[in-house]
Amino acid sequence: MVPSRVVIVTTCPVCASPLGRSAFCGKCGALISDQDGTIVRAARPARLLALLADVALIVGTLGIGWLIWSYGLASKGQSPGDALAKVRIIRRDGTAASMTRLGVRLGVRILLFGLLDYLCMFVNRDGRTLHDLATRTIAVKAQGSEKVYERRAVRRVPVQAAPVTVAPSQFEAELRPTPAPVPEVSTVRPERPIAPGSDPTEMTLRRLEFLRSQKLITEQEYQERRQTALQTY
Numbered sequence: 398m399v400p401s402r403v404v405i406v407t408t409c410p411v412c413a414s415p416l417g418r419s420a421f422c423g424k425c426g427a428l429i430s431d432q433d434g435t436i437v438r439a440a441r442p443a444r445l446l447a448l449l450a451d452v453a454l455i456v457g458t459l460g461i462g463w464l465i466w467s468y469g470l471a472s473k474g475q476s477p478g479d480a481l482a483k484v485r486i487i488r489r490d491g492t493a494a495s496m497t498r499l500g501v502r503l504g505v506r507i508l509l510f511g512l513l514d515y516l517c518m519f520v521n522r523d524g525r526t527l528h529d530l531a532t533r534t535i536a537v538k539a540q541g542s543e544k545v546y547e548r549r550a551v552r553r554v555p556v557q558a559a560p561v562t563v564a565p566s567q568f569e570a571e572l573r574p575t576p577a578p579v580p581e582v583s584t585v586r587p588e589r590p591i592a593p594g595s596d597p598t599e600m601t602l603r604r605l606e607f608l609r610s611q612k613l614i615t616e617q618e619y620q621e622r623r624q625t626a627l628q629t630y
């Protein structure tokens with residue numbers, strides 16, 4: 398029997414548990430906007446480790462070595478500390494962060510340097526620091542998120558000049574404790590929630606449909622992935 402009362406439940410595309418307005422699933426830590434479910438939230442201790450490693454490396458290399466190393470790692474969305482702690486920084490919508498964004502993020506991080514910046518991480522449900530919020534970034538586990546930056550490297554298409562999102566008003570909005578809810582990917586409700594135990598092909602196809610409906614992938618990508626999914630299973 399199908400219940401006549403329609404209840405819209407936003408569910409995790411990976412473990413099908415109900416979602417709030419977070420970027421990540423509260424249960425399995427998967428990034429909601431990632432169709433493969435391989436991108437997972439970075440653990441808070443790992444982020445603290447990355448911070449300590451960065452500080453130690455900055456001191457140890459008088460800043461210069463660290464800067465050069467950082468420049469080399471930026472194409473992977475990592476600082477040297479992040480690389481050691483196996484953390485990666487991506488945009489909240491699951492795409493790669495540009496050099497500009499990473500640079501601004503570093504600036505904000507230095508500007509805010511202190512306990513408050515990182516204490517925020519323990520209050521925020523997605524484990525985001527103040528400099529994450531200010532630059533709309535999230536920290537994810539390095540393993541499983543390589544594709545985010547690989548994809549960008551492969552495309553090489555002149556990305557529609559990404560607007561630099563450092564307008565002061567936006568900054569303030571992000572730093573305020575109760576920002577006006579901005580509709581972002583994770584708050585979008587899939588039309589058909591995925592039930593636990595659905596067969597994998599079905600789950601993949603629904604996820605693709607969802608991504609296409611949200612314009613997170615192009616029609617061509619959708620068709621390609623759909624073909625792959627149908628062939629795989």
Ligand SMILES: [Zn+2]
Nearest residue numbers: 409412422425
């Ligand atoms: Zn989940």
